[in-house]
Amino acid sequence: MAPQWIAMFCTLCGVIIGQECCSSGRACARGYQHCASVAYVSHSSPCRLVQKHCCEAAVQDGICAKGITAAKRPGACELSSFQGDLWEVKTAKMCCECCELGMLMQKEAHDCELPIALSTPCWATARACCQDGRRGPALLQLFLSVSLNNTGPGNGGNTESTHLCAGISRCSQLCIGNGSCACLQGYRLGSDGYSCEDYNECLAGVHSCSLGERCINTEGSYRCQRETSCGTGYELTDANACHDIDECAIGTHNCGPGFTCQNTPGSFRCHPQQQCGVGFIQDAVGSCIDINECVNEDNPCQSAHTCINTVGSYVCQRLSVSCGRGYHLNKEGTHCLDVDECGGRGKPCQGHSCVNVLGSFRCECRSGFTFNSISRACEDVDECMSYLARLCAHACENTPGSYQCSCRAGFRLASEGGNCEDVNECESNPCSQECANVYGSFQCYCRHGYQLSNADGVTCEDIDECALTSGGKVCSHHCFNTPGNFQCSCPPVAYTLSPNGRVCQDVDECATGAHTCSTTQSCFNIHGGFRCLSFECPPHFRRMADSRCERLPCRGNAACLSLPLRISYYNLTFPTNIPTPAAVFRMGPSMSVPVDDVQLAVVDGDTEGFFDVLKMPNGVMVYLQKPLDEPRDFLLTVEITLSRYSIVSRFIAKIAVFVVSGSPVVSQVVSEL
Known part of the structure; x- marks a missing residue:
């Protein structure tokens, strides 16, 4: 007997402690309207879990109660009617709309069991609002019971719901009684009423991804992924963080066989395995290249010596007497003498006067030439370039030692040889009708009714005014082209040509008395005729x-x-x-x-x-x-x-x-x- 009493006592104590933990959690929700500051009454892990979930249930009850209260006002279930974060607004809007559905079922005298595929919280809210006298606290109790325990209100989670779900095996996740099914968080009930489908939080906009992250739907949930890449040398991990790629370990480097790969953050380095000795330098592919010390260093040899590079080193050699250009060594080989370039057979000035100077020579060039001290030769002077636009009025052509002027078409060279004067082309009658001389050319033009030919620009062709389409028709009826002009004609009956000679004017037979209407008829003029009208x-x-x-x-x-x-x-x-x-x-x-x-x-x-x-x-x-x-x-x-x-x-x-x-x-x- 004693062990049974002890077990009953322990069970009773557990219920009392659980109720105390739950009451503490709900009190925190009433005081702070959130569960971030729950004051735990026990160090026991079960008590802390009870406090947390009772607090969250109380917060959700309060938000849902606002939605149920708003449902009693027409048109109050819009998102703009609620305040708070996205979860609070969506919860209040869901309770408001589901309560409206329940009240509509009650108004149309439908059964409050609601045999339709709704989510568990929505079904419980609609059922409570449908039943008479069960609004307010009873509705919140029902919402809590169904959403947390899958039971109905007042049944203690054991009898009624269990009986209603007895023998029901088609629900893929949860049974909420009366043959109705419900789904877990992250799923929604399918059209058949018992299968559960994944709920795409990304498309519905109920995710919590931050700015710069992309929402990716998963089975029953979702995950947030960075939109921007991590950059070269990094990869994105499952924890949504950037991790350095070890190119040396995975073999994605491009180091040659003679190099060793060393990984660095975001990249890698290639270090050569072979080391070059003194007198050599290593290139980009690891080869050893000889250093030319005679060029790279400041004169490694003493004065009166010359530097000669060798592989890996250099040697210094004593200088011997050598003569520069324009000199030659004397017979004894001790000093240098001047070379007389003008006295030789080469004739370096090529027909111009040659003057020898110490170590060199110079040429005295004829008019129109100049001496080039580098090439040691007389070169032609380009007067057209040297005296640009000052020698010739139009075009200048250089010639050896001189130049020649020429004129553009329409001009001829004046007597002094530099200026150009206009040629009057009209004197030779180049145009078929009229000619006007212009500066450097001429212009042909035609008399009225003719146009200048595009083929040669000098012949005048007759204009077919009747064929012109721009600006409308020339004649309102019929056009006859004539050389240099045109003529218009009208139909022989009921029209006459206007004074401008182009437009055909209708003859008003009714006004002129040319009609054939009787005295009992009225004459009505139309274009090209008339009508005799009468009415009774x-x-x-x-x-x-x-x-x-x-x-x-x-x-x-x-x-x-x-x-x-x-x-x-x-x-x-x-x-x-x-x-x-x-x-x-x-x-x-x-x-x-x-x-x-x-x-x-x-x-x-x-x-x-x-x-x-x-x-x-x-x-x-x-x-x-x-x-x-x-x-x-x-x-x-x-x-x-x-x-x-x-x-x-x-x-x-x-x-x-x-x-x-x-x-x-x-x-x-x-x-x-």
Whole structure:
């Protein structure tokens, strides 16, 4: 019996001490809001671990409680709503969003067991916020129980959760009850709800790598690696530090077979194995090179002696009598005598006067030559270089003992032989029409209607004005080229040539009375012709002007009220191949108010979709949206709806469009309702 009582007593003491350690850790979290200053109550390692983890759990509970509180305010789960470091902000945002999910499940009357693949802390938070009357401390208890122990609240970590997970073997890491699975830190639940996938902290931005380090994802975690290299001679270790490479040990050096490799920080040195003796020096490849002591040292021999280099050393030899240039040794060999170079057969001055001097000679050169004391010869004087730009006006050519002047093209040498005078080339009539002499040359030019040939620059060629494309066409219709000029012509019917002789003007048959319209028709002029137009007002309308029909009073007739208030007739013309889009018709209220709503639609006459409508600030516009490359006639029916102060009025516009061949000018109609 005694051993059983002793065991029960020890177990009870362990629970009391564990609760004391955990209470101390949570008190530190409440006081400091972090676990960096935990005051350990015992030297026992288990008690210190309990203090540390209870403190961290309490800090996480407090951060999560802020997120749960924020979830009760609409739109409060944004990152900007929380303060602290990245981990604190992400934890509070996770609790806020998961609590919102739980409250949404409760609102839509779903089961609070949440049969979806969520992380363990998120599942616990959402489940607690979903259940009625279980917010506040109960939620934090649930969050703690699930995240640290994988148990539900109030079950002591033994009965309910164990029962819910009984027989469940498909969870790859953790089971949290009710058939739901969870994952360890660094993993997230897969789409199947039970397999765990690695969580890429680098892509999610939840890593702690510093500036200058690159995040590399690993299975269940990540590591930080330097972005910049360590430099030549160093390598990056697994501890993210730079370590010197021993090139001598791994054999990556380039020392030759006669050298010994010595490693240095970031590099290496090659030391030769062979040592050279006295009188030699070692080169870069380790060879021994003889030292020339006669050159490298300050006269190692005594005076009246000469130094002779030998391999590895040198010898000194006594000097004998020798004569320099311009002298020769006497018969006795004791002293030197002058050599008379002018008296010999060599004739060193080559036709110039020779004067002997002691030890040498000099030449007295003719005019145009100078004596070179080094080569001992008479050399020609280059007067063109010596008197640059002072002898000849244009070009100077050196000759032996003299020079000669010459002139550029278009000039000739003057009588004094140094200056150049202009030649008048026009005297020989080089141009086909007109010639102008210029300094040193001439210029041909042509009369109006001709241009200078690019082939010879002197012949004048006729300009074909009709073929010119720059600046537009010369004639608006047809052009005839003539020598030195051109002539324009117009179509024989409906056009006349303007006073400038280039533009064909349309003849307005309607204004001149040359049309064939009857008295009941109206004449409408178009480019190259005219149209005879007439219209009749439909029933229930009366004619108010030459181009407008207005509705008669309806007097309670429902069918009459559905008719438009006014039917207006418009005529316009424009040429083919005009640039699109092009506005052709604008309409709007004459006295607009801010509440006006004008709608425009082409209801008839445009089966091929050449025209479309566009709403504008003060009305609507009909515009051509597809190009027309041949003459055509259109009769467009445009319906205009004006809504003002809940009163809707309809108007009809009959637009006759005549597309003709001619100059690209668009006639645009602006109308008021």
